[in-house]
Amino acid sequence: MSGFFEEFDDISELAEGLDDPSSGGRIMAVMDLADSADPEAIPHIARAISDKDAGVRKQAAIALTDFDGPDTAAALVTALFDPEPDVVAAAAVSLTELKDPASGDSILPHLGEQNETVLAALLGGIRELRRPEAIGPAIEALKHSSAAVRVEAVGVVGWLQDELSLPALRDAANDEEPKVRRAAVAALGFSKSEHAEKTLIEALDDPEWIVRESAAETLAKSGETSCVPNLLTALDDSYWQVRLKAVRSLGKLGATEAAMKIGPMMDLPVPNLRKECAAVLGELAVPETVQFLEKYANDNDPDVRKNVRWALGKLAA
Incomplete structure (x- = not known):
């Protein structure tokens, strides 16, 4: 261990700060333990979950975000029953960072x-x-x-x-x-x-x-093309966000029959939608859609221009 931690003999010396009479000192101790990134710090941070000060308990719950495993999970579950909402909220966030399946042993019973x-x-x-x-x-x-x-x-x-x-x-x-x-x-x-x-x-x-x-x-995730007619209808949805996803899915499904309906959508005033339409027209590579792409080769949006030029290149290949 180097840098800041060279002056300490081990994690236990960092943990001595958890007995500091001031809550600020104990919070700093929790932060130092977290910064060590040493798994041996977990039991000490877990102890801070029961500190008398809510600020220390919240910092301990936040600090456990950087650790994993059953002991971490057990401490965070304890924090979920804290009387202070801020502590509970911090523990809830840290729980979502768990990746070790064994951590579930502490969660399942609850x-x-x-x-x-x-x-x-x-x-x-x-x-x-x-x-x-x-x-x-x-x-x-x-x-x-x-x-x-x-x-x-x-x-x-x-x-x-x-x-x-x-x-x-x-x-x-x-x-x-x-x-x-x-x-x-x-x-x-x-x-x-x-x-x-x-x-x-x-x-x-x-x-x-x-x-x-x-x-x-x-x-589109199933890869089945039987839904293509329904996605074609979705291209007329009143929300552009829905249209965009429909365009993307039709591209993934290789629905060339959608190309001539997607082409005119390049005229819509939503850059994100034009960008997606251009990309999918390139993927579908239907020659008749060149007219729609060429119109936007100098679009004001750089991402649209990039996709249009890529698509034109695919069609020219």
Whole structure:
């Protein structure tokens, strides 16, 4: 160890600062322990999770973001039950950074928690750990009264990518809360079943554009071209964000029949959409679309110009 830490013999000497009579001194000690990046610092930072000062406890929860493993997870779960909302919020963020599947051992026993803030954080923490044992509690959490919990539950189910969870995700795609429907639609991307595709196609008619946008993007993940007619209809959506995702998906699916409908969309006053249209026209390489691309070879937006010139090069090849 070099630099700042050369003056200390070991982590235990840094940890002595946790006994400083001032909360400011203890906060600095937590920060120094975190800066060491030494796993041996974890138990000391975990001790600070129970400090009498909320500021120290919050800093400890933040500091644990840089560490992983069961001990880190256990300390963060403890912090979720702190009386101070700021400490809970910091712990919730740090939980999402866990990557070691073994960290789930400290989270799984609490997935029956009914407090919506705590449960949402626990689900967010275990999502990327892909623990199969979480699927049952996550499906149950889809019935929770809190939309925030249901969104996180969809995330857990989606990451596990179990075909047996498909009915639950399809139900979630009809949730009363748009954010839950959007998350469920995105999660359905792992499945190539006809039932999943049917749900995604239905979502293209959702009253909320964020759900339609998610559906337009997710449909291409199956690689199935049967949804092309529905995506062609989505090119007329009233929201350009939905149109953009539909254009991108049609490009991924190699839907050359879409080219002559995408071409005129180059005239729309949204640079991001023109950029995407140009890229997809290049991918589809339909000769008749040259006229639409040439018109924007000197577009005011540099990204549009770049994609247009790339597309023209593809068509000329």
